[in-house]
Amino acid sequence: MKVINKMKIWGMASLILLGTTSCDDFLTRDNPKGVTDDDFWKTMNECESALGQCRSWPHGTYHYTAPNMALLHLEGNTDNEYFLSNFQQQVINMGNGSLTPTSGGYISSIWEYYYIYIRRCNRFLEHVNDAYFTIEKERQRMIADVKVWRAWYHMQLLLWYGRNDGIPIVSTALSGEDIYQKRNSVEECLEFINKDLDDVISITDDEICPFLWDEGNRSRMSRSSALALKMDLNLQFKRYDVAKEAAKKLIDSGAFELYYTTATDDDPGKNFRDLFNYTGEQNKERIIFTNDGLKEFWFRCMGTILGGQGTCAVLKSLVDEFETADGKPLTSLSPEERLKLEKNPFYMDRDPRLYCTVVVPGDSTSISNYKYEPFNESSSDYFSKTGAVRSGYMLKKWLSEQDRASGRGSLDYVLYRYAEVLLDYVECLVELGDWKNPDVEKYLNMIRNRAGMPNMDKSVYNTQEKVRELYRRERRVELAFEGKRYHDIRRWGIGQETMNGPIYGAYNPNTDAFITIENRNCVFPKNDSWPLPQSEVTANPNIGQPIGW
Numbered sequence: 001m002k003v004i005n006k007m008k009i010w011g012m013a014s015l016i017l018l019g020t021t022s023c024d025d026f027l028t029r030d031n032p033k034g035v036t037d038d039d040f041w042k043t044m045n046e047c048e049s050a051l052g053q054c055r056s057w058p059h060g061t062y063h064y065t066a067p068n069m070a071l072l073h074l075e076g077n078t079d080n081e082y083f084l085s086n087f088q089q090q091v092i093n094m095g096n097g098s099l100t101p102t103s104g105g106y107i108s109s110i111w112e113y114y115y116i117y118i119r120r121c122n123r124f125l126e127h128v129n130d131a132y133f134t135i136e137k138e139r140q141r142m143i144a145d146v147k148v149w150r151a152w153y154h155m156q157l158l159l160w161y162g163r164n165d166g167i168p169i170v171s172t173a174l175s176g177e178d179i180y181q182k183r184n185s186v187e188e189c190l191e192f193i194n195k196d197l198d199d200v201i202s203i204t205d206d207e208i209c210p211f212l213w214d215e216g217n218r219s220r221m222s223r224s225s226a227l228a229l230k231m232d233l234n235l236q237f238k239r240y241d242v243a244k245e246a247a248k249k250l251i252d253s254g255a256f257e258l259y260y261t262t263a264t265d266d267d268p269g270k271n272f273r274d275l276f277n278y279t280g281e282q283n284k285e286r287i288i289f290t291n292d293g294l295k296e297f298w299f300r301c302m303g304t305i306l307g308g309q310g311t312c313a314v315l316k317s318l319v320d321e322f323e324t325a326d327g328k329p330l331t332s333l334s335p336e337e338r339l340k341l342e343k344n345p346f347y348m349d350r351d352p353r354l355y356c357t358v359v360v361p362g363d364s365t366s367i368s369n370y371k372y373e374p375f376n377e378s379s380s381d382y383f384s385k386t387g388a389v390r391s392g393y394m395l396k397k398w399l400s401e402q403d404r405a406s407g408r409g410s411l412d413y414v415l416y417r418y419a420e421v422l423l424d425y426v427e428c429l430v431e432l433g434d435w436k437n438p439d440v441e442k443y444l445n446m447i448r449n450r451a452g453m454p455n456m457d458k459s460v461y462n463t464q465e466k467v468r469e470l471y472r473r474e475r476r477v478e479l480a481f482e483g484k485r486y487h488d489i490r491r492w493g494i495g496q497e498t499m500n501g502p503i504y505g506a507y508n509p510n511t512d513a514f515i516t517i518e519n520r521n522c523v524f525p526k527n528d529s530w531p532l533p534q535s536e537v538t539a540n541p542n543i544g545q546p547i548g549w
Helices: 023-028 044-052 071-077 089-096 106-130 136-161 186-201 223-236 240-253 270-275 297-301 335-343 352-357 418-431 438-450 464-478 485-491 534-539
Strands: 081-083 286-290 312-314 413-417 500-508 513-521
Touching: 044 106, 044 136, 071 081, 071 089, 071 297, 071 312, 071 485, 081 089, 089 106, 089 513, 106 136, 106 534, 136 186, 136 223, 186 223, 223 240, 223 286, 223 413, 223 418, 223 485, 240 418, 270 352, 286 418, 352 464, 413 418, 418 438, 418 464, 438 464, 464 485
Parallel strands: none
Antiparallel strands: 081 312, 286 413, 500 513
């Protein structure tokens, strides 16, 4: 996606920008001396070009382009990760509760750019019928694509900036004083976004919008894309019946399945391992993904001794969440056994996903000719050195030796996959009081078994609260660093307990203590949402900051 680098804000608001050149400029700007609508919207080719400027997925790692979020870095706003770098300081501020409306960075660019992209979508929808198409179904295909994109942008803005307050709905290409909009209610936002998604889900002609595009056209939005977004949106706002229905349609479609590797080694976690490397990159578990979304993973996440920046430090809180290999949570062990495992995750066999997700101290098998030694003061990996991973736990998910030489790669970043659909469906059943439904056990066991874990113990998980506890733990370890934990914390109302107090890393044998990284102080419901850029609130008299800001 092109970066707009010449802009000025009309009326000091960020919904409309003025400019002069290129397709993306034209879609975003109203320049009386530039190309007119009558000149531009003539053929299918112009519309296809315009459609390309309506797309902007977030990535897994930093890509230098302002509209794109780095979701691995934003995991630093959760109890899974501590993010540390010399860029995007506001991510650190979000995590520890020191963020302000003037912090800039992501909190400004996402609000600004996503409304730019919404306006591009609106201009497209307003003018696509003016163009000549030799194939009418191509016009309808593009309209469906853009409607899902418009829903996506509104959904993200609602989750980041208006979880309790709503956001302005923008359904037309605004001009003049119309740009100074007030917030719509959360309910109004949900109705608007669901309507755009339902318009696409209800399409019956596969030539216009199939349930799933073929591999060569996976960048296009499909009916399953719309269903995944509808499922997630309504789950976030506890509309469980709606989310459940969307998830069930995805399950019943038969279009997706949990990935199983063709590898024949004896690693019990090989299915989960290969799902996140080049071996299993093209699989039937993916629903929505970003091409090359992890091309900077090695450079950003590995320590300096491996040519990286060590930005993503895995926290003890997440490591302790992985069960023992026989399915016992650490909280069920004796204090002595639990402490031994906390100090040394290798002390006892654990959930194989732990060793597929985290490089722990002493690991000498994850990377050839390399041993991770964060407590060796003579090593560049020593946890307090510049460029070393601050927690003593390094991120392993997506790590591939193939990327070592260049420090770059081309792995896709999956935003929605089938395992999440199963987990969402289970959550809906549990929260609707249907926790005894056989599908709860069935789908949790499918996910656990694929990862090399035993079935859930029904003698232990025999109440709604206990099943909820298992489900939430399963979701956290399965989807770690996939951009889900931030929203889970807010949906479940656990921010006060998870985002306050000291955060810890690995056990340091030199000091006989766990690394203490920082003290967090996130106030809720204030931190349910990001603050708006202060310049936006100053310019627009009709909008205020979210609750608490």
